[in-house]
Amino acid sequence: MxxxxxxxxxxxxxxxxxxxxxxxxxxxxxxxxxxxxxxxxxxxxxxxxxxxxxxxxxxxxxxxxxxxxxxxxxxxNRLSFEEAYGQQITTSTLLLSMNEVSFDVACEARYAMERACAPLSAKRRTGDQLATMRAEIHRQSQPGLSDEAFCASDVTFHRALVDGAGNPVLSYQLAGAVEAMQPLMNMITFSERSRERIVALHTAITDALEARNPAQIEALLADLEAYTLKIAHEIAARRRAK
Amino acid sequence: MxxxxxxxxxxxxxxxxxxxxxxxxxxxxxxxxxxxxxxxxxxxxxxxxxxxxxxxxxxxxxxxxxxxxxxxxxxxNRLSFEEAYGQQITTSTLLLSMNEVSFDVACEARYAMERACAPLSAKRRTGDQLATMRAEIHRQSQPGLSDEAFCASDVTFHRALVDGAGNPVLSYQLAGAVEAMQPLMNMITFSERSRERIVALHTAITDALEARNPAQIEALLADLEAYTLKIAHEIAARRRAK
DNA sequence: CGATTTTCATTTGTCTGACATTTGTGCTTG
DNA sequence: CAAGCACAAATGTCAGACAAATGAAAATCG
Structure with missing residues (x-):
């Protein structure tokens, strides 16, 4: 040296x-x-x-x-996946907040990566992961739930889906996408979105995962992406109109 | 504070x-x-x-x-995509080298993410990116090329494919996967793989990208993954036999 | 008066030496 | 033999000093 x-x-x-x-x-x-x-x-x-x-x-x-x-x-130090997750999330969050990344671009990247997990998750998801997802759906259905709690539950739901792939490298790579982008998206769209619709999509995704139907999961994730985009565009349009 | x-x-x-x-x-x-x-x-x-x-x-x-x-x-500091790439690559490299991640897991994650780019790349790839890929294929066909140079060219080829998606967030997320895992994979398999076969697959991928055929790209990436896995398993089996 | 040079204050970069704190080791002592 | 204690080694922290870079203001010269 x-x-x-x-x-x-x-x-x-x-x-x-x-x-x-x-x-x-x-x-x-x-x-x-x-x-x-x-x-x-x-x-x-x-x-x-x-x-x-x-x-x-x-x-x-x-x-x-x-x-x-x-x-x-x-x-x-043996760099653990946990530590790497943390750094990944911090870096991704800052990257997004400092570079005026458009909502569309972030959203597209996030769902493209999440869909990449679908075939693997369909193959390997465990009962535990299904149970986690159903529990989060139940929480998301509670009427009195705060927006912050709904957002946190949303993150947990999607992480369970990703972890279902049973590939720690993939989970690590997606940690940045899900944990950093999901809150960003929630922050923008939480006021306008329909919780019922999101819960319905989450339920359908979980059902498709239980049935081990990868194509269905991918299609539903695409629906969720389209819905998220639509809400964001409506909000943007209204802001322009003012 | x-x-x-x-x-x-x-x-x-x-x-x-x-x-x-x-x-x-x-x-x-x-x-x-x-x-x-x-x-x-x-x-x-x-x-x-x-x-x-x-x-x-x-x-x-x-x-x-x-x-x-x-x-x-x-x-x-405004965290640039460039700086974030660098950190991502360092972290990913260390994570892989220190955690006895099996070849199969790393390979699966890398190709799953790369396939996620295929539909977007098929839609948005530019002539420049195609030209880069064809140039790298040409380089890879040179008989006297060193293993290091072949590996570097391989990385450039795959990055061009990823960048073809035209989504900087996706490129950032994949930087770790491609730049960290590809050299790892090359290091393991370079002695046994057939350059002809890889060049043929690269050519087919580039053709499919030019034709904007996402399903074909995904299928060819799956072939490449399967071939890489097969080589790695053969090498592992031979090592066990000794 | 304008352009150039000089001076100067501010801030980071580095060094020296010192003391505090933590913690394993080994010795001492009951 | 065991408990406790002193010691050594290492990191954590501090104080003060000087070096070097750098922009701004002041002084100087054509």
Whole structure:
């Protein structure tokens, strides 16, 4: 691990990059202990605060974890699916909120990916996942439910559908789409949409999943997408009219 | 922005979290300038190195950028699709390499998502994208091409297919899948696969895309998936036999 | 007066040295 | 032998200082 003395970039960024490369390349394996901060400082010929800034950068990406005490130090972290989900959701949320992504584009991407799960979910869905979905549908039918709770239930429903595919990589990839976009969509459309209609579609989707009918699931998801789009366009049109 | 004095977590992590929340919630908007490090240190009642560690954590997630000099400081960064791609790829690569994800699972997820692009790509693909794909196919047909170059060309080919959907959100979501998993798959299967067969499938996919035939694209992607899986299983079986 | 140069204040980047806190280890002692 | 204690090592935090970059204001010159 070496850094380029001629680079103008921050030393802490260079050091972080060097260590990251060592991890990605496999030079540092999972649970390996990095040299102590003092040793790293000596090795890179910088001060300890600079090394610490580099380590914090890596910690922010869940690449390392630190432990205090005698046998402590910085260790290469096994990036869990849970941690990766979290980062994925944060990044996706910010990406959407900062880039004026049109509703149509976000909606299209989200449903395209969700439909990709349909064949797998139809094949592998468990009773647990069906039960979760039916429970959420029941909650969504309660008259007194707040908009926030309805939205949260909606997210849980769709995640159960995605998890039904039984593929953790796919679930990870979709976490960003469902958890980041669904609230965004709900925020825009919650005032106008018909809960009855959504509950009806959710019920039909669950039935199709129970019957292991992938084509039906895909068609119903397309219906849900079309309905969501229609509501959003109506709201946009009304806003323009004013 | 406040931190909990009773928390046992690192101060720099708490401060980073507080600022991150302010950004995500919209309290700090894009290009807004954060208080100077000295002011933040004063505000949170911590030292400047601690504040700096917090800021480096945020910088590692591309949430802020810093600038030196009189009018410098830390600014809320507009998270670009490019930056998000990069993070997505790093995270996906590590997730796959550290979690003993089976080849089958990764392969299934990757092709499921890519097939999700097929209908949109068939509708919107441009001449440029077709040209890119044909150029890559031509490169892949060169006899003297190294395995690394063939793999890189393969990635470019599939990215052009994905970008053909004309949906940046979808492209972003798939960046992790294609750029992280494709090299992994190539690394495993490159020794046994038939380049002729892959080139033939790529050609057929490009033809189907030119003809705007989504079902055909999906079927051919399924063929490619099946072929990749078959090779991987053969290699695994041979390894077991030894 | 206008253009150029100089100075200067502000801010981040880095260093030094120190102390606090945590935690495993091994020694001491009952 | 076991409980407790001192110690060492490592991270977490702090204070103060200087270096370097950079834009703005002031001074200078044609």
């Amino acid at each position: 070496k850094i380029d003395p001629n680079s103008t970039a921050d030393l802490s960024a260079q050091i972080a990059s060097a260590i990251r490369d060592a991890i990605v390349s496999g030079e540092l394996i999972v649970d390996a202990r990095l040299p102590s901060e003092a040793e790293l400082a000596d090795q890179f010929q910088v001060s300890r605060p600079t090394v610490r800034e580099a380590l914090k950068r890596l910690a922010a990406q869940s690449l390392i974890r630190t432990q205090r005490g005698a046998t402590g130090g910085a260790f290469v | 406040k931190i909990d004095p009773n928390s046992t977590a690192d101060l720099s992590a708490q401060i980073a979290s507080a600022i991150r929340d302010a950004i995500v919630s919209g309290e700090l908007i894009v290009d807004a300038r954060l208080p100077s490090e000295a002011e933040l240190a004063d505000q949170f009642q911590v030292s400047r190195p601690t504040v700096r560690e917090a800021l480096k954590r945020l910088a590692a997630q591309s949430l802020i950028r810093t600038q030196r000099g009189a009018t410098g400081g830390a600014f809320v």
